[in-house]
Amino acid sequence: MRIRVFFFLLLFSYCLILFRSPSSYAWDNHATLTYFSLLQKYSLKAPLLPAESLERFLIKEKNSLVNWLEQEEDWLQKNLKNYPPVPEIIKFKAKNKAHASDGEQLIKDFLYAIRINPHMPLPLYSYVTLDRPRNPGRTTIPLSKVSLLTFDIPNLPFEELKEGEVVSALEVVSSASDEPDYGMDIGLFSNNDQNDFNKLYAFGDNPFGSSDNPYASQAPFHLGYFHEKNHKLQTLPLVQRNFSEYRIHLFSGLAKLAAELGHPYWAFRFAGWALHYLQDLNQPYHASLFPGASAKDIDEFVPLFKKTTNQHVIVENYQYNIFVNLISEGNFQHPLILALQNVLQNGGGENDSPYRKYPIESWARLLVSSESSASAKELYNILREAFPSKYIDDPNYTFSFGPSEFDTYTYLQQNNESIKQRLDEFFISRFKQLGDLNREFLEQLSIKY
Numbered sequence: 001m002r003i004r005v006f007f008f009l010l011l012f013s014y015c016l017i018l019f020r021s022p023s024s025y026a027w028d029n030h031a032t033l034t035y036f037s038l039l040q041k042y043s044l045k046a047p048l049l050p051a052e053s054l055e056r057f058l059i060k061e062k063n064s065l066v067n068w069l070e071q072e073e074d075w076l077q078k079n080l081k082n083y084p085p086v087p088e089i090i091k092f093k094a095k096n097k098a099h100a101s102d103g104e105q106l107i108k109d110f111l112y113a114i115r116i117n118p119h120m121p122l123p124l125y126s127y128v129t130l131d132r133p134r135n136p137g138r139t140t141i142p143l144s145k146v147s148l149l150t151f152d153i154p155n156l157p158f159e160e161l162k163e164g165e166v167v168s169a170l171e172v173v174s175s176a177s178d179e180p181d182y183g184m185d186i187g188l189f190s191n192n193d194q195n196d197f198n199k200l201y202a203f204g205d206n207p208f209g210s211s212d213n214p215y216a217s218q219a220p221f222h223l224g225y226f227h228e229k230n231h232k233l234q235t236l237p238l239v240q241r242n243f244s245e246y247r248i249h250l251f252s253g254l255a256k257l258a259a260e261l262g263h264p265y266w267a268f269r270f271a272g273w274a275l276h277y278l279q280d281l282n283q284p285y286h287a288s289l290f291p292g293a294s295a296k297d298i299d300e301f302v303p304l305f306k307k308t309t310n311q312h313v314i315v316e317n318y319q320y321n322i323f324v325n326l327i328s329e330g331n332f333q334h335p336l337i338l339a340l341q342n343v344l345q346n347g348g349g350e351n352d353s354p355y356r357k358y359p360i361e362s363w364a365r366l367l368v369s370s371e372s373s374a375s376a377k378e379l380y381n382i383l384r385e386a387f388p389s390k391y392i393d394d395p396n397y398t399f400s401f402g403p404s405e406f407d408t409y410t411y412l413q414q415n416n417e418s419i420k421q422r423l424d425e426f427f428i429s430r431f432k433q434l435g436d437l438n439r440e441f442l443e444q445l446s447i448k449y
């Protein structure tokens with residue numbers, strides 16, 4: 001019982017922290033991770049494919065989508081624990097007459113049927129990774145035309161794509177792998193802020209509490225505590241009710257369908273969406289609730305959660321600053337970047353990749369989150385040695401991700417080179433797995449173009 005009382009307090013404190021650090025809630029940022037992971041497989045020059053608006057895709061394929069979404073719903077209901085079925089009223093229907101003449105209605109109905117935030121703009125665009133030159137033939141668009149949220153992205157603005165414009169698959173899948181953090185999963189629970197869709201989606205109450213904080217509503221889709229061993233934690237709603245596997249199966253299935261129907265742009269865009277959720281689970285703090293904590297620590301729930309949130313933000317601050325520092329120096333041969341590409345000496349081959357042995361739907365639980373949660377304690381121990389204790393073990397301190405806070409990467413470079421080596425080695429090991437995951441995912445989808 002005690003833990004439940006604490007849990008409500010915790011939600012309050014956690015939401016406050018998240019309010020202050022919106023950009024921190026991910027492997028920040030996914031587009032760069034995907035881009036470097038796939039550089040062996042693809043390049044900016046090939047393969048190339050025509051950009052296609054969502055409206056055009058839906059007009060052509062609405063009948064196939066109706067059938068496919070029905071089959072998908074059957075699979076989800078049979079295979080996912082705690083899966084809330086799509087209510088009849090928002091199912092994608094072939095007989096909606098408005099679809100013949102109203103593209104906007106068609107898009108809205110599709111977004112309701114796949115239960116993402118229907119206000120997502122979803123334009124044709126490209127995320128400009130820091131190492132690629134801007135395309136002078138493209139106009140730029142601000143973050144607000146792509147995202148429902150405002151946060152820090154290193155190389156804004158985005159580049160706009162025109163219908164039919166030739167674009168590389170690498171750009172499409174990298175850009176899309178960042179997109180689920182732009183508001184796609186915000187406000188979907190019935191007790192989130194009043195909006196025009198959440199009551200229809202049947203996700204129930206937010207497992208992170210009744211907060212109207214947007215990031216707390218996104219969390220159950222982007223985290224997955226599948227391997228918690230502590231029995232007190234196993235019963236918590238945020239451990240029990242998780243929707244990341246739903247997103248991965250739905251979006252990877254849509255990617256396969258779009259590929260089969262001859263829409264490579266949407267095949268790579270949906271693939272990028274699915275990859276986002278797998279990548280999130282590769283981050284140890286997305287897969288382990290309290291790394292390094294003992295059963296006794298868990299009794300002190302609120303302070304523990306505050307400390308853990310600081311650690312989580314520091315990990316993402318460090319990873320963010322790896323790329324900002326290395327890319328601004330043009331240091332593309334650094335082991336941290338090479339790890340993503342699996343071209344390190346002694347990097348190991350991919351012939352024995354565990355991802356080859358299992359279908360994509362089992363990866364989230366069986367491979368990605370089990371590996372990352374198993375590594376979480378080691379990461380916690382390194383963080384304790386690397387940074388002043390107020391950042392790691394002080395529940396009264398709140399670490400903010402924003403520019404006011406310090407660059408953890410530069411701090412370690414200047415103050416403690418040997419522990420920086422250990423932290424970098426930890427990241428190298430995570431990034432190797434992440435690169436492998438990204439490449440094997442696209443290998444299994446085998447998108448023809």
Ligand SMILES: [Zn+2]
Pocket residue numbers: 025026027180181222276280
């Ligand atoms: Zn995310």
